[in-house]
Amino acid sequence: MEQEMKNIQENQHADQSKSAAIFKKSNRPVTLKFENVVYKIKLGKEGCFKNNSKSEEEKIILKGVSGIVSPGKMLTILGPSGSGKTTLLTGLGGRLVNGHLDGAITYSNKPFSNAMKRNTGFVTQDDVLYPHLTVSETLVFTALLRLPKTFTVVEKIMHAEAVITQLGLIKCKDSVVGGPLLRGISGGERKRVSIGQEMLINPSLLFLDEPTSGLDSTTALRILSTLRDLAKGGRTVVMTIHQPSSRLFYMFDKVLLLSEGNTLYFGRGEDAMGYFSRIGFSPLVAMNPSDFLLDLANGILSDDPRVLTDEPGEDPASIKQTLVTAFKTNLAENLKEQLQECDDHQIAEKFHEKKFKQWPNTWWQQFSVLFRRGMKERKHEYFSRLKVGQVLVLALMCGLLWWKSNNIQDQIGLLFFYTNFWEFFPMFQAIFTFPQERMMLEKERSSGMYRLSAYFMARTVGDLPMELVLPTIFTIVTYWMAGLKPAAWNFFSTLLALLYNVLVSQGLGLAIGAIIKDLKSATALGSVIMLSMTLVGGYFVQHVPSFIAWIKYVSITLYAYKLLLGSQFTGGETYLCGTNATCLVEDFPSIKTIGIGGKGISIVALAIMLLGYRFLAYVALMRIGVTKK
Known part of the structure; x- marks a missing residue:
C-alpha cells in the first residue's frame, strides 16, 4: 500500500479532477x-x-x-x-x-x-x-x-x-x-x-x-x-x-x-x-x-x-x-x-435488489485487505516490549533452572512446563481478541463491508506468524540451555509439538472470547477449563478416578504432553536408575501412565480440537453485526 500511495502522490496534480469527480458521484436518491x-x-x-x-x-x-x-x-x-x-x-x-x-x-x-x-x-x-x-x-x-x-x-x-x-x-x-x-x-x-x-x-x-x-x-x-x-x-x-x-x-x-x-x-x-x-x-x-x-x-x-x-x-x-x-x-x-x-414513484430511479446482491469485492480481495490491515494494526501488540521481555526473561530463568540437566524427572518437568505455559499464554491472549474488536466488527459488518468468513480467515492466518514467533524463540533459548537431546529430529519434533499446542490453545481462547462477551467472565471460565485440563494431564495425578477420568480425553494438556514426551524419549531407551543399574524409559513412573506411543491418536485429537474450537468461535461471531448472507 505504501508504494501505491507514493505513486498516487506523484500523479496527484494530474488526477485531482478525477478524484473530485469520484467523490461527487451521486447515488440514487432516497425519501x-x-x-x-x-x-x-x-x-x-x-x-x-x-x-x-x-x-x-x-x-x-x-x-x-x-x-x-x-x-x-x-x-x-x-x-x-x-x-x-x-x-x-x-x-x-x-x-x-x-x-x-x-x-x-x-x-x-x-x-x-x-x-x-x-x-x-x-x-x-x-x-x-x-x-x-x-x-x-x-x-x-x-x-x-x-x-x-x-x-x-x-x-x-x-x-x-x-x-x-x-x-x-x-x-x-x-x-x-x-x-x-x-x-x-x-x-x-x-x-x-x-x-x-x-x-x-x-x-x-x-x-x-x-x-x-x-x-x-x-x-x-x-x-x-x-x-x-x-x-x-x-x-x-x-x-x-x-x-x-x-x-x-x-x-x-x-x-x-x-x-x-x-x-x-x-x-x-x-x-x-x-x-x-x-x-x-x-x-x-x-x-x-x-x-x-x-x-x-x-x-x-x-x-x-x-x-x-x-x-x-x-x-x-x-x-x-x-x-x-x-x-x-x-x-x-x-x-x-x-x-x-408524498409520491416516491416520482423519484428518478429506485434501488434494484439484484444489483446489490453481490458483496462490494470478491472474497479474496476482502481477505487480502483485512490481512494487511490486521498485520499493520496488531504488530505493535504482539511484539510489544513488555510481551517480548516477559517471554525472554522467563526463557532465561527456565534455562538457568534446568541448566544442562540430565535427570529424567527434571526433563519431564520441563516438558510439562512447556505444555502448561504455552497453553495458558496464547489462550488468555486469544480470549481478548474478539471482545476488543467486537465494536469494530459490529460497525463494519452492519455496513455490509465484508464477509464474516473473510474476516475470520484473515484474522486467523494473520495471527499465525506473530503467535508462533515468541514460542519459537522461547524453545530455542531453553532447549539448548537445559541440555535436551541435541539431534535435529528431537529439536524440531519438540518445537512442532509445542507450536501445535499453541495453535489449539489459541483456538480455545478464541471460542471462549467469541461466546462470552464479558471479559471477566471469559477469563474466569478460561482459567477453570485450562486448570482442569492441566490437572488431568498426567503429571500431577497419575491415577485419575474412573468416574472423572473422561476429562482427560478432552484435555489439550494430555495430548500435547504426550507428543513432547515422544519427541525426547523412545521405546527401549534406558536411563540410570541406580548405581550401575539401568531401567527402561517407558517404565519410569511419570512416563508409564502417559506412555510414549500413540502419537497418531494425539495428533488427530488435537486436530479435531484445533478445527472444532475455531468453528465454535466462527458460529459465535455470526451473531455479531448482520446475518450472514
Whole structure:
C-alpha cells in the first residue's frame, strides 16, 4: 500500500479532477418516511431470585414519532438526554437489535433491505477506529473494502485522498489515530475520520449520531457545511445533535424536537421559533434557538426569567404535556397529509435488489485487505516490549533452572512446563481478541463491508506468524540451555509439538472470547477449563478416578504432553536408575501412565480440537453485526 500511495502522490496534480469527480458521484436518491414509530424495551430486574412473569417491566422509548425527509434535505433530531434521539436514529438506520419496534419506516416506498444497507452511511457517536493506523491508512483500507470492485485500486485510493482533502485532514493524514493508551490525533479530527469513512461510499442516506460532539464551533460549522453540500448532491441526511450554535441551527432544513419519546415539533428549522411563539411560548430576549427548544423539551419555563408563559406556575411535566398536545393539534394533521401525499414513484430511479446482491469485492480481495490491515494494526501488540521481555526473561530463568540437566524427572518437568505455559499464554491472549474488536466488527459488518468468513480467515492466518514467533524463540533459548537431546529430529519434533499446542490453545481462547462477551467472565471460565485440563494431564495425578477420568480425553494438556514426551524419549531407551543399574524409559513412573506411543491418536485429537474450537468461535461471531448472507 505504501508504494501505491507514493505513486498516487506523484500523479496527484494530474488526477485531482478525477478524484473530485469520484467523490461527487451521486447515488440514487432516497425519501425516508417514518410514521407512528413506537419502540418498547423490556428491562429485567436485577437480583438472584427472579420471577419470569414479573421480573421484566416494559419501557416505551418512542411514542408514535412520525416524519419525512426528502433527497437534498437535512433532518436534525433535537432533544435532551434520554429523549429517544439516538434510539430513533438507530431504528431508522436499521440497526436496533433489542426491543420491539413498531410503525412504518420506508425508504422510497420500500422496507429496509441489503440494497439499502449498502448505500447507507452510519456515523456512531463513539469513534470506533484502529489506534495504530494512520488517518490515511484508515481511510484507504476502508475505501478498499467498501468501494465496489468496479473501481480500480488507484481510484479507491484517490477517493480516500479526496475525502481527506474535503474534511481538512491533510495536516494529520500521516499521524496515527491513537486511543486511550496511545497519543494520536485530536478528538475533532477523529470525528472527521469517522465521518470520512461513511462519506467514502457517497451514501444515498447518511445517519450521524452527534457528529459535532467534542468539536469547536468553527470545526463543527465546517462539518455541517460539508454535510449540507452532500445533501445538496441528492443525498438524504439525518442526524442527532446536542445544543448546536445558532449558526448551525439555521442550516437545518428540518428539525424534529423530542421530549421523553414524544414529538414537540416537526418542521423547518427557520419556522420553529415562530411556531412556539404562536402557541404562547417565546423567549423574552434574543437567544440561541436550540437552547430555547431544549429548555422547552425539559419543561423549563418559570425557572428561566427570559421565558414568558401564560401559566408560569406549571411544573415541567405539565408543560411537556401541553407542548405534546399543541403539536397534535397544530402540526400532526399537516404532517400526516405530507406523508400521504408524498409520491416516491416520482423519484428518478429506485434501488434494484439484484444489483446489490453481490458483496462490494470478491472474497479474496476482502481477505487480502483485512490481512494487511490486521498485520499493520496488531504488530505493535504482539511484539510489544513488555510481551517480548516477559517471554525472554522467563526463557532465561527456565534455562538457568534446568541448566544442562540430565535427570529424567527434571526433563519431564520441563516438558510439562512447556505444555502448561504455552497453553495458558496464547489462550488468555486469544480470549481478548474478539471482545476488543467486537465494536469494530459490529460497525463494519452492519455496513455490509465484508464477509464474516473473510474476516475470520484473515484474522486467523494473520495471527499465525506473530503467535508462533515468541514460542519459537522461547524453545530455542531453553532447549539448548537445559541440555535436551541435541539431534535435529528431537529439536524440531519438540518445537512442532509445542507450536501445535499453541495453535489449539489459541483456538480455545478464541471460542471462549467469541461466546462470552464479558471479559471477566471469559477469563474466569478460561482459567477453570485450562486448570482442569492441566490437572488431568498426567503429571500431577497419575491415577485419575474412573468416574472423572473422561476429562482427560478432552484435555489439550494430555495430548500435547504426550507428543513432547515422544519427541525426547523412545521405546527401549534406558536411563540410570541406580548405581550401575539401568531401567527402561517407558517404565519410569511419570512416563508409564502417559506412555510414549500413540502419537497418531494425539495428533488427530488435537486436530479435531484445533478445527472444532475455531468453528465454535466462527458460529459465535455470526451473531455479531448482520446475518450472514
